[in-house]
Amino acid sequence: MILNTSKKKILIVDDEEGITRMIKLALEQTGHYEVYEENKPMRALTTAWSFQPDLIILDVMMPGMDGTEVAKLLKGDRRAKDVPIIFLTATVTRGETDDKWAENVIYIRKPATLPELINGIEQSIEAANASNGSGSQWIAGSQ
Amino acid sequence: MEDGSCINVSESNMAINVLHIEDNPGDATLLRAMLFAADKKGFELAHVTRLSAGIEQLGRHSFDIVMLDMSLPDSSGIDTFKRIHEKAPHTPVIVLSGLDDEAAAMQTVHAGAQDYLCKDELNERMLARAIRYAIERHHADERLEGERRLLRSLIDSLPDQIYVKDCKSKFVACNTAVAKLMGFNSVDEIVGKTDFDLFPQSLAEKFHNEEIAVFSGQPRVNREEKIEGSGLTSSGSQRWMLTTKVPLCEPDGTIYGLVGINREITERKQVEDRLVRLLADLKRTNENLKAAQMQLIQAEKMESVGRIAAGVAHEVKNPLAVAVMGLDYLKNTLSVEQPKFAPVLNDIYEAIKRADTVIGGLLDFSRPRTLILKLDDVNKLIDASLSLIRHDLSKKHLTLNQNLSESLPKIKLDGNKISQVLINLLMNAIHATPENGTLLVSSCTMRASELGNSGVTFPPERFGVDDTLIVVQIEDTGAGISDENLSKIFDPYFTTKPVGEGTGLGLPVSRQIVELHGGVLDLRNRRNERGARATIAIRLRSDGTKIRTKTDSLKA
Ligand SMILES: Nc1ncnc2c1ncn2[C@@H]1O[C@H](COP(=O)(O)OP(=O)(O)O)[C@@H](O)[C@H]1O
Ligand SMILES: [Mg+2]
Secondary structure: OHHHHHOEEEEEEOOOHHHHHHHHHHHHHOOOEEEEEEOOHHHHHHHHHHHOOOEEEEEOOOOOOOHHHHHHHHHOOOOOOOOOEEEEEOOOOHHHHHOOOOOOEEEEEOOOOHHHHHHHHHHHHHHHHHHHOOOOHHHHHOO | OOOOOOOOOOOOOOOEEEEEEOOOHHHHHHHHHHHHHHOOOOEEEEEEOOHHHHHHHHHHOOOOEEEEEOOEOOEOOHHHHHHHHHHOOOOOEEEEEOHHHHHHHHHHHHHOOOEEEEHHHOOHHHHHHHHHHHHHHHHHHHHHHHHHHHHHHHHHHOOOEEEEEEOOOOEEEEOHHHHHHHOOOOHHHOOOOOHHHHOOHHHHHHHHHHHHHHHOOOOOEEEEEEOOOOOEOOOOOEOEEEEEEEEEEOOOOOEEEEEEEEEEOHHHHHHHHHHHHHHHHHHHHHHHHHHHHHHHHHHHHHHHHHHHHHHHHHHHHHHHHHHHHHHHHHHHHHHHHOHHHHHHHHHHHHHHHHHHHHHHHHHHHHOOOOOOOEEEOHHHHHHHHHHHHHHHHHHOOOEEEEEEOOOOOOEEEOHHHHHHHHHHHHHHHHHHOOOOOEEEEEEEEEEHHHHHHOOOOOOOOOOOOOOEEEEEEEEEOOOOOOHHHHOOOOOOOOOOOOOOOOOOOHHHHHHHHHHHOOOEEEEEEOOOOOOEEEEEEEEOOOOOOOOOOHHHHHHO
16 A cells, blocks of 8 residues: 555546557656556546546647646646646647746657656656645545 | 092992092093993992092992002002002002003002003903902902911910921021010011021031931931920929921922921920839839738748648657657666667667657747847857868868958847758758868858848848848858759758758748848859858847847737
8 A cells, every 4th residue: 555655646648549558658667657548638537536646647739628628627626726737749849838827737848758757747746745735635635 | 520429339249349549530431431341230330539539438338449540639659559558458459550650550569459450551351350350369368368367376376386497497487486485576586597596506506417317308306305594394393395397398209498396395204204203113012012922922831831830740749759758668678688779779769859850840940939139149159050060061071161250249149040040051051062062151241232232132121221231151162053943942841852851941941030130041153153152141230229020020
């Protein structure tokens, strides 16, 4: 139990299975993360409720519902609102990553290397913990 | 016989009313008898014996003709005629003379009498005929005189100066406008003179020469000239005159003189001037339109490039992301167990990075960009860019000549972006130059006008003539650019290089960047030597104010 919770839980939402699978493989291989793949952006919130991730990775461009809409949904949810988000984007440039539209959100360009991604994950979680006090925002909200 | 007692006033319109003034009763009777004999009803005769009575009759009745004896008790000689003619200028007069005063009778004809007849030679038929002819002739004369007067007043009422000259360039006739122009009161003061009597020698010679040309067959002389002296209109503009001279010909074609017409054409000239100006305006407008159209086309291309780029980027970057992540996964697994795979994985990674760079360039190009302006040293940027391509230079054994101005002032620009431009241009030059060729990189300041003189073209609104520019030029010794390609090299995706080597985005992106700096990027063949020359020109702002960029002007 205790060992299990020391792994950080990452929810990755991207309509492309290839990406979610590869990120899951690469991240879990490090032994520090537990990754859950969600290929349907509409289900991101409910999946977050049940999986209770420490961080959510969102693809920006997805059919049906794009990443920023998903992020708004998450940020508007009482329980999910403090979970840090990383946007993965194919088209973002340096200029755009500077204008954060919400707190606890960072952008990472595709294709990112594993170290770049891990770096982003760690920074985001650290920043979230610093502003939220404790690590697990899900405990308070869980029934 | 009492004056007036024997006046027969005919009711008939057909009869000719004759006033006979004759003091000799025998002559009077004879004439009456002759006329009666010639045509019984043809003549109505009134006879008086004194001039005063004749004048009185003319005041009271209208006569078709006056038969006038020159020697009367109250008048004699030509005077007799003159007084009658004065009283009734429109009534024809036949003078009757004796043998002794035939010379005087002759003079009356000069003074306007229709005819003179010698009393001693009269016979009935000749008399009747003479009277009828005299009346006819007189009517004809009157008609002619009427027409002459009409023509005269016609040409005098014309504003143009009209004149006729004979073959010796002597004025034969002219209208009053000519007299007025030359400062005379009457046209008679001009008739008989030549231009040599009226104008300075040189001017007269010029006129004379053109008249000689007319006389020797030139169908027309036209001369437009400014009116000297009082040559300004009330609105202050120059007045103009058109002189036309055409030959006057006999029916057989022989030239016997010329007609000249001087016409003021100031208004026409002004309209012409306005037309010329309008035309120039129109041309300019047209060119501006064309330029605007080209810009629109270019902008449209950019826009579609932007749309494509975003789509392509998304489609390509996702697979690349999978590949990179997969590589990292494999690296962590394989590098421990099978170290020999490490370099292979690295090569794959490099290949992916290259693909990513291409896509990145595309995105860069399609995006509206913002400049990060900082005071920077252009020579330093050149040095930095050169150090990045040194490897490519030496690979082809190219000689690099540098001619960088030592006193180049710093200017505000986006150093990263300008470096990108320099590298693009340098790489193009290297690609174009054969092995062992030469590259020349130079920097200097010059006036916008000098740049224009050196053959570089740019939109006139880009720089003021006196603006100081920082100019960087990159010249190569390659084959240059064909005429056909010259208009396309700045088109996105235009490339003559093999797939994988050229993207066709270097020049359009570079131009966009330089234009964002308010500058000009030009690429053309060198004038007298083989190879091409790329020119970057950016205005130097000594006051250090921000460079006016496209984004600024859009906001404004
Ligand atoms: N210095 C040069 N000499 C001759 N041709 C040139 C030079 N620079 C550019 N060009 C021509 O312009 C084309 C477009 O250049 P660019 O936009 O930089 O794209 P690319 O270099 O990828 O082809 C080149 O393919 C080449 O034909
Ligand atoms: Mg190029």
